[in-house]
Amino acid sequence: MPDRFSFALHATDGKARTGLISTPRGDIRTPAFMPVGTAATVKAMMPESVAATGADILLGNTYHLMLRPGAERIDRLGGLHRFMNWSGPILTDSGGFQVMSLSDLRKLTEAGVTFRSHVDGSRHELSPERSMEIQKLLGSDIVMCFDECPALPAEEKVVANSMRLSMRWAERSKAAFGDRPGHALFGIQQGGVTQDLRAESAEKLKEIGFDGYAIGGLAVGEGQEAMFGVLDYAPDMLPEDRPRYLMGVGKPDDIVGAVKRGVDMMDCVLPTRSGRTGQAWTRRGPVALKNARHADDPRPLDEDCTCPACRNYSRAYLHHVFRSGEMISAMLLTWHNLHYYQDLMANIRAAITAGQFDAFEAEFHAMRAEGDIERL
Amino acid sequence: MPDRFSFALHATDGKARTGLISTPRGDIRTPAFMPVGTAATVKAMMPESVAATGADILLGNTYHLMLRPGAERIDRLGGLHRFMNWSGPILTDSGGFQVMSLSDLRKLTEAGVTFRSHVDGSRHELSPERSMEIQKLLGSDIVMCFDECPALPAEEKVVANSMRLSMRWAERSKAAFGDRPGHALFGIQQGGVTQDLRAESAEKLKEIGFDGYAIGGLAVGEGQEAMFGVLDYAPDMLPEDRPRYLMGVGKPDDIVGAVKRGVDMMDCVLPTRSGRTGQAWTRRGPVALKNARHADDPRPLDEDCTCPACRNYSRAYLHHVFRSGEMISAMLLTWHNLHYYQDLMANIRAAITAGQFDAFEAEFHAMRAEGDIERL
Numbered sequence: 001m002p003d004r005f006s007f008a009l010h011a012t013d014g015k016a017r018t019g020l021i022s023t024p025r026g027d028i029r030t031p032a033f034m035p036v037g038t039a040a041t042v043k044a045m046m047p048e049s050v051a052a053t054g055a056d057i058l059l060g061n062t063y064h065l066m067l068r069p070g071a072e073r074i075d076r077l078g079g080l081h082r083f084m085n086w087s088g089p090i091l092t093d094s095g096g097f098q099v100m101s102l103s104d105l106r107k108l109t110e111a112g113v114t115f116r117s118h119v120d121g122s123r124h125e126l127s128p129e130r131s132m133e134i135q136k137l138l139g140s141d142i143v144m145c146f147d148e149c150p151a152l153p154a155e156e157k158v159v160a161n162s163m164r165l166s167m168r169w170a171e172r173s174k175a176a177f178g179d180r181p182g183h184a185l186f187g188i189q190q191g192g193v194t195q196d197l198r199a200e201s202a203e204k205l206k207e208i209g210f211d212g213y214a215i216g217g218l219a220v221g222e223g224q225e226a227m228f229g230v231l232d233y234a235p236d237m238l239p240e241d242r243p244r245y246l247m248g249v250g251k252p253d254d255i256v257g258a259v260k261r262g263v264d265m266m267d268c269v270l271p272t273r274s275g276r277t278g279q280a281w282t283r284r285g286p287v288a289l290k291n292a293r294h295a296d297d298p299r300p301l302d303e304d305c306t307c308p309a310c311r312n313y314s315r316a317y318l319h320h321v322f323r324s325g326e327m328i329s330a331m332l333l334t335w336h337n338l339h340y341y342q343d344l345m346a347n348i349r350a351a352i353t354a355g356q357f358d359a360f361e362a363e364f365h366a367m368r369a370e371g372d373i374e375r376l
Numbered sequence: 377m378p379d380r381f382s383f384a385l386h387a388t389d390g391k392a393r394t395g396l397i398s399t400p401r402g403d404i405r406t407p408a409f410m411p412v413g414t415a416a417t418v419k420a421m422m423p424e425s426v427a428a429t430g431a432d433i434l435l436g437n438t439y440h441l442m443l444r445p446g447a448e449r450i451d452r453l454g455g456l457h458r459f460m461n462w463s464g465p466i467l468t469d470s471g472g473f474q475v476m477s478l479s480d481l482r483k484l485t486e487a488g489v490t491f492r493s494h495v496d497g498s499r500h501e502l503s504p505e506r507s508m509e510i511q512k513l514l515g516s517d518i519v520m521c522f523d524e525c526p527a528l529p530a531e532e533k534v535v536a537n538s539m540r541l542s543m544r545w546a547e548r549s550k551a552a553f554g555d556r557p558g559h560a561l562f563g564i565q566q567g568g569v570t571q572d573l574r575a576e577s578a579e580k581l582k583e584i585g586f587d588g589y590a591i592g593g594l595a596v597g598e599g600q601e602a603m604f605g606v607l608d609y610a611p612d613m614l615p616e617d618r619p620r621y622l623m624g625v626g627k628p629d630d631i632v633g634a635v636k637r638g639v640d641m642m643d644c645v646l647p648t649r650s651g652r653t654g655q656a657w658t659r660r661g662p663v664a665l666k667n668a669r670h671a672d673d674p675r676p677l678d679e680d681c682t683c684p685a686c687r688n689y690s691r692a693y694l695h696h697v698f699r700s701g702e703m704i705s706a707m708l709l710t711w712h713n714l715h716y717y718q719d720l721m722a723n724i725r726a727a728i729t730a731g732q733f734d735a736f737e738a739e740f741h742a743m744r745a746e747g748d749i750e751r752l
Contacts, residue, residue: 039697039702040693040697041702043702043703043704044703046684046704068696068699069695073671073672076672076674077692077693083696085688295445295449296452296453298452298454313461314453316445316449316453316459317416317453317459317460320415320416320445320459321415321417324415326415326417326419327419328419328420330703
């Protein structure tokens with residue numbers, strides 16, 4: 001294992017890139033999709049099953065973990081990896097985004113944010129310094145700068161002020177992070193859907209200097225077209241030799257479109273959340289298992305998929321256990337969805353390596369356009 | 377694999393017995409504990425994980441499966457084994473007990489029971505003939521006679537009439553079951569806590585002739601002392617060369633006491649249900665993971681247990697995920713509880729084989745009397 005964080009680009013095809021992030025805890029093949037393990041668990045999955053889907057890295061949520069069970073407690077217990085039984089790399093967000101979306105009575109100042117916990121109403125604060133401290137206590141391998149992210153649409157002036165606050169916080173995050181060999185700190189570009197603001201943010205981040213660069217403030221309600229509009233230029237503003245992480249994305253077609261525009265890393269709750277609501281993601285698009293059309297269907301969800309849900313069970317079974325409210329429904333569908341997402345990433349990486357990304361993309365959309373298999 | 381159902385006794389120690397039931401779908405080591413897979417799933421478990429705990433056989437519930445997804449549907453889909461991805465033996469109950477405890481507007485006659493589904497209010501009927509048909513459609517390896525079971529305490533006259541109805545139904549069950557090589561039909565002794573009625577029931581069942589004999593009508597609220605009182609004589613009334621199955625039992629100390637009195641098979645929802653309410657069963661008795669004393673405890677639930685919950689996680693983690701309502705709490709604790717139950721059965725079998733059952737029983741109770749490990 002290397003003792004430092006590093007990134008190597010192996011191939012490009014158009015703007016699409018494939019490479020390898022090396023960390024002391026293991027390698028991350030890029031483009032990478034990171035399953036979300038909010039509260040120290042990828043919901044409905046054993047961690048060894050998450051690894052079996054092909055995931056190289058998990059995402060943990062600072063906001064949730066600081067409230068329950070608490071960062072100092074996780075540190076005393078040996079860190080997040082040991083606590084949740086995941087030995088590979090972990091990226092933690094800064095808490096900034098979820099404070100804004102989940103907490104009560106929050107108050108934002110230049111110093112940071114004070115808020116009340118959505119779990120028990122207790123009073124907390126987050127700042128660049130405290131966020132760095134928490135992420136260090138958790139033992140995060142890839143630490144995110146503390147930032148602020150306005151919901152879109154928002155007035156340009158609001159977006160600009162927010163972005164500049166985030167850049168001042170990025171500087172404080174870098175100072176507070178210090179020198180931690182083997183651990184990486186990523187800056188987060190903000191600026192909404194305004195190109196000049198995105199450019200200003202990128203310049204500021206490069207001036208500070210980070211191990212990787214995230215594109216923040218997207219996937220917050222602006223729609224795929226607006227997001228791709230930003231991704232047409234935003235990744236190019238970031239250093240070519242560092243990983244580019246698009247936060248909170250996304251649907252399978254969002255992922256393909258983001259990779260095409262130069263993104264290396266992504267995360268999203270969609271495959272896990274969908275797994276708990278009876279929705280499967282497949283090569284042929286989404287499939288709602290609760291639909292009565294599956295009740296007598298002996299066929300697997302996807303005959304070419306090698307996950308346990310597809311190898312060992314019929315659509316009829318998946319329909320039955322979803323309708324019956326059985327936990328195995330979430331367990332099997334989450335496993336399938338994460339497996340599908342990791343398969344998608346593996347196919348993307350192979351296509352870029354082979355210089356066949358356009359053909360891959362065409363086939364990806366053609367297969368989805370066909371839709372689910374015919375009803376029996 | 378044998379093509380017939382058979383039972384061989386390997387050793388006895390006092391009244392305690394150990395042996396092997398052979399079926400075309402696999403062997404069942406006795407004394408055996410059967411995890412309950414009510415609705416075609418052992419709740420919160422993958423079937424391969426259930427097998428990994430050491431379970432040789434599962435129990436399925438006729439009442440639940442006939443209502444959802446339906447016995448004819450399961451038959452069309454290739455039977456219950458294929459449907460739920462369990463290749464080992466399955467025992468199904470007759471539906472009689474759960475019709476009485478779960479359904480609405482039931483009406484009992486000599487012919488059978490009509491009732492409304494607790495799921496959707498639809499109208500159904502069960503009789504000895506329909507129960508045999510359903511259990512055949514499911515593909516059950518061990519089929520139970522359709523019986524009626526009054527809640528205790530009940531007047532002796534009520535118990536006697538109910539028992540005699542069950543014996544007439546046992547005769548009809550046997551006739552309807554027919555000749556199905558490789559499949560077994562078990563009779564069910566009734567008679568409440570009245571020795572004469574138990575004797576009368578046993579005589580009637582032996583006269584009809586079954587592949588195995590269950591002791592029914594216990595674990596229905598009478599308490600351990602009354603249950604052991606019946607078990608002091610009831611197993612002796614049943615043929616020595618056939619398996620004896622105590623239905624719906626129980627807590628670990630119920631199991632040890634039942635085996636001591638000559639019982640070979642048991643089933644209970646306790647280990648799985650407890651797993652979903654944060655309760656673990658250990659050598660040292662029950663442990664409530666929701667208790668705040670575990671919040672900072674880095675130690676495993678049981679340092680000598682080899683299940684994933686004990687090998688890979690701290691009590692602090694198990695506490696955290698239970699408090700956070702995460703599915704992995706039920707997944708890990710159910711796994712642990714089933715593992716503990718199967719370990720208990722393995723230790724019981726080894727003790728009987730070695731002629732050391734009394735020493736085992738003393739050690740079992742001594743360890744439980746010590747209680748959980750000291751708080752840190």
